[in-house]
Amino acid sequence: MKRILLPTDFSDNSWNAIDYATELFKDENCTFFLLNAYTKIIYELVHISDVPYKRNVENTIKTNAVTNLEHLKKTIEHTTINEKHQFKTIAAFGTLVEVMEEFVKSKKIDLIVMGTKGASGAKGVFMGSNTVRVINTIKKCPVIAVPENFTFISKPSEITFATDFTHFYSKEELQPIVELAKSFRATIRIIYIQKQKGVLTEEQKFNLGMLQKYFKDITYFQHTLTQSESISKSIKVFAEELDIYLLAMLNYPHSFIDKLTREPVIKNMAFHTQIPLLVIPELGMSSALSKTIKSHSKLEGI
Structure with a gap:
């Protein structure tokens, strides 16, 4: 229960x-x-x-x-x-x-x-x-x-998961998204917003591979968006165009949601989303592994 x-x-x-x-x-x-x-x-x-x-x-x-x-x-x-x-x-x-x-x-x-x-x-x-x-x-x-003005219409048929692939995802962290997607038979749309066009780093490729592994039993699509004005606006426009009714993000140091809730941006309309936001906390183990992967990535680049 x-x-x-x-x-x-x-x-x-x-x-x-x-x-x-x-x-x-x-x-x-x-x-x-x-x-x-x-x-x-x-x-x-x-x-x-x-x-x-x-x-x-x-x-x-x-x-x-x-x-x-x-x-x-x-x-x-x-x-x-x-x-x-x-x-x-x-x-x-x-x-x-x-x-x-x-x-x-x-x-x-x-x-x-x-x-x-x-x-x-x-x-x-x-x-x-x-x-x-x-x-x-x-x-x-x-x-x-x-959000205060959000009206429930139906269970979300699609869940947007915004990420930059720089975080090592643990199974436990992604469990809430996986459970909701399976329960609602929803499609997951992974969106990666890049500041400029380019290839993923070895660290990002590894994390993307882990993400794909955890989502293997769920229908998902990957989208890459090039940041135009702001990350928040890019996500908002994407969600509105596809009628997304749930936006999911992981909360870890320097993540988008971390910056969103700590900086003055809260006080303006930069991220005045009209859809529910699922915020998933980081688990300690994933934080340590992220640092290890970053360290190995740097060594491989020497």
Whole structure:
């Protein structure tokens, strides 16, 4: 049974992500964990006599979180009747990322599905700060970030996997893509965006060969795009032309998604994609092997 974590702040955006997740996996046995993280209201000027009042406030916040989660659970169960799905609620004290990191481990979560913005998300921003923190902090669980205006139509028949072939892919890293492709009977489109025309390096050829090996039981196509203006725009245009409904990327140092979530580009429209983004974390072993392969490639070139 798939175990999926659904963080919520009870905004329309988080509801949209929940709806996306339940529809996407409607034919699979799943346990969905509805999570709301709450923190204390801290007053700078508090006297000892005010402590009981603070405790009452904190208890009220927790009670509200529990009540809202139960209401949300009942709403979901009423609107999306599915015997294959069960829902559990979690109201926890702490920051969202800290709480999620803990529950990913303790509940053995397979996937996180969340909205790209919170209740106070600013217009024109690709990802809210919470989504970015989750992607950069939680290293053992893939994340699907769902844009606020994305409407679920059907399961994706094609999945775009954007890469530059400079990373050694492990079987474990690619497992989420492989599982989704098999479950949805989807085609994978591997897109390599090059800055200028040229042949692949020995390192890239090796990594491409490993990728082809892992995708051998799935229908896939390879595409090479020459970067025109920006990588983000090239991917966006490609996805729109082929009606892609899920874009997948690996998150490792200096990868596209790593730069995307760390640089000021987040704050403009450079990558204002309108399709869900599957972000897969790097595993430690693949990082070490990537460095080894790069080292060997350099030696062979001497």
